[in-house]
Amino acid sequence: GAGVSQSPSNKVTEKGKDVELRCDPISGHTALYWYRQSLGQGLEFLIYFQGNSAPDKSGLPSDRFSAERTGGSVSTLTIQRTQQEDSAVYLCASSATGERFHNEQFFGPGTRLTVL
Amino acid sequence: KNEVEQSPQNLTAQEGEFITINCSYSVGISALHWLQQHPGGGIVSLFMLSSGKKKHGRLIATINIQEKHSSLHITASHPRDSAVYICAVGNEKLTFGTGTRLTIIP
Numbered sequence: 001g002a003g004v005s006q007s008p009s010n011k012v013t014e015k016g017k018d019v020e021l022r023c024d025p026i027s028g029h030t031a032l033y034w035y036r037q038s039l040g041q042g043l044e045f046l047i048y049f050q051g052n053s054a055p056d057k058s059g060l061p062s063d064r065f066s067a068e069r070t071g072g073s074v075s076t077l078t079i080q081r082t083q084q085e086d087s088a089v090y091l092c093a094s095s096a097t098g099e100r101f102h103n104e105q106f107f108g109p110g111t112r113l114t115v116l
Numbered sequence: 117k118n119e120v121e122q123s124p125q126n127l128t129a130q131e132g133e134f135i136t137i138n139c140s141y142s143v144g145i146s147a148l149h150w151l152q153q154h155p156g157g158g159i160v161s162l163f164m165l166s167s168g169k170k171k172h173g174r175l176i177a178t179i180n181i182q183e184k185h186s187s188l189h190i191t192a193s194h195p196r197d198s199a200v201y202i203c204a205v206g207n208e209k210l211t212f213g214t215g216t217r218l219t220i221i222p
Contacts, residue, residue, distance in 0.1 A: 107159035
């Protein structure tokens with residue numbers, strides 16, 4: 001079956017522009033996560049959606065970052081007024097919840113964002 | 117100090133060697149994950165464990181909750197095992213170690 005997909009795979013933008021990154025989770029997965037991996041840095045958590053619950057936004061680095069998940073499926077991460085320090089690979093993951101699935105997370109290929 | 121520490125940061129070994137990568141964490145956890153990231157960026161979940169030991173093929177993961185320590189072992193290592201191995205803790209919101217870059221030389 002299809003895994004987690006993300007688009008675009010690469011995005012180059014100019015400082016100050018807004019960007020939207022898309023994530024299509026595995027069908028039926030109720031949990032969706034966004035992470036960021038900056039050059040030379042480790043992975044960091046950004047935001048987590050679980051079903052119809054309010055998302056956990058505690059990892060978003062500033063109010064320029066926002067995310068939504070429509071219909072419990074596709075998610076969009078939006079970065080407004082991009083800065084050079086936003087350059088990173090943005091990774092999405094999804095998981096099926098419930099004890100049987102152990103919350104194993106399946107990762108997408110990522111979107112490489114470059115802010116010039 | 118990072119909440120999740122991995123060692124070594126880099127490891128180069130000959131094909132066939134037994135590999136051990138260590139992960140220590142400072143927070144109480146519900147689960148620990150081992151992830152593999154190949155060049156090009158794709159991340160694969162190898163193990164998720166909360167106690168004891170798990171084995172999948174040549175890979176073995178152990179965790180000691182009291183000592184807040186986990187190890188990932190690779191037996192009969194092969195060049196295709198070359199990747200970055202990442203330890204992460206948490207159930208939903210993961211906190212990641214900085215990764216161990218493993219290179220297996222033929």
